Amino acid sequence: MNPARALPACAALLLAACASSDGLVTRSTPADPARLEAARSFASVAVAAAAWPSERWWRSLGDPQLDKLIDEALASSPTLRLAQARLERARALAAAAGAPLGPQLSAEFDASRQRITSNGIYPRPIAGSWLWQNQALLDFSYDFDFWGRNAAAWQSALGEAKAAEADAQAARLVLSSAVALAYVQLAHAYDQRDVAHEQLALRERQLDLVRTRLGAGLDSQLEVRQSETTLPEIRQRIAQLDESEALARHQIAALLGRGPDRGLALARPALRPAAGLELPSRLPADLLGRRPDIAASRWRVEAAARGAASARAEFYPNVDLVAFVGLQAITWGHLLEYGSRVLGAGPALSLPIFDGGRLRGNLGAKSAEYDAAAEQYNQALADALREVADQVAAWRSVERQSAEVEAGLATAASARDLAQARFRAGLTGRLPVLTAEAQVAAQRGLAADLRARRLEAAIGLARALGGGYSGRS
Secondary structure, eight states, X not given: XXXXXXXXHHHHHHHHHSOOOTTOOOOOOXXXXXXXXXXXXXXXXXXXXXXXXXXXXXXXXXXXXXXXXXXXXXXHOHHHHHHHHHHHHHHHHHHHHHGGGSOEEEEEEEEXXXXXXXXXXXXXXXXXXXXXXXXXXXXXXXXXXXXXXXXXXXXXXXXXXXXXXXXXXXXXXXXXXXXHHHHHHHHHHHHHHHHHHHHHHHHHHHHHHHHHHHHTTSSOHHHHHHHHXXXXXXXXXXXXXXXXXXXXXXXXXHHTTOOTHHHHTOOOOOOOOOOOOEEETTTTGGXXXXXXXXXXXXXXXXXXXXXXXXXXXXXXXXXXXXXXXXXXXXXXXXXXXXXXXXXXXXXXXXXXXXXXXXXXXXXXXXXXXXXXHHHHHHXXXXXXXXXXXXXXXHHHHHHHHHHHHHHHHHHHHHHHHHHHXXXXXXXXXXXXXXXXXXXXXXXXXHHHHHHHHHHHHHHHHHHHTTTTOOSOO
């Protein structure tokens, strides 16, 4: 065959045999937050243009001790130090991924003692003798990155670093809200124990009264036993509340990264009642930039997209410029002589042809990673809206229940006042008064439950709305 015709034929055969990325595409698409329907779920809720939580949202609860606890947790928690370590790792990997974008220069020195073969290219007296073979080189290389493989890999690593930054902010939000919720549980245990002690005192007074009436022949042992049966139940309730207080103290101490004794130093909480419910006017459109976990998911989608682009670029030819300069000599005495200099430069071209499916497998994996990241983002966005809707529903329920409890408390207080008036007028005995006071205490217990639930809903809403996150690291 004519060589002039054989060369193009061989080139065409090589190109035809090159690895192909045909058919390897991504299938998922990130959702648009503005297209998620939520208007009906958030209807009749007050909205304001600046209603997003502040960065230190817990200060709205009005308890300086809680402020100090959250500051301590943010400064000393192992969970946050772990998130920071992951962030530093991601930043270091991004710096390493950006290195191939610039020229590479390295120094090399080699000194070896070897016997020169007697049957090689060297004549005697070099042949058959032991000599030092030395070289000192500077190696230079530069990848032109025509197809953007290195740039895409760097951008993918930068996206992972941005995701790690958002993850660190998400960890701060989770930690601060966990401390606040445990603090609310501590306050709730105190409030309910006050009610339980009040109920116990009333039941003990009622029992004393029934025993007095028994001695006067006005009651029987049945009434005494009935009064006695309520006391163990209330004492058990007090023991449960003591346990709840201890567990809340332990949990707060652990969230601070401290031992359980740290929780023993806490004074009784003094939380301010939760304010009214407000939602931002651009919900859910702005939720992407306000929730650190969603921002992290979005950055991972971008990182996966760039990773797939880098994997696709590996199917194309790669062109490098390589060069070296230095000294070489077979004896120490001649190494620094002018004649020992060596240098060279030239391009290096590589093209994948047969790789056993390695490149296709890598691109397929990167495409699947993008699809997974996109679907995780979509689910995270849907979950975020659900969390906001859950807190709104909880708040509405608490408001309705609070109205009923307030009405019940007012009725019970009125009945107690009437019973006391009748007792002072000599129209009834002490027992109806104690019964009415017990009903008031029961309503106070319900009110304490709802105060805690209202605070929990306020904390949950602050977390669901991003806790003041605005994209800053």
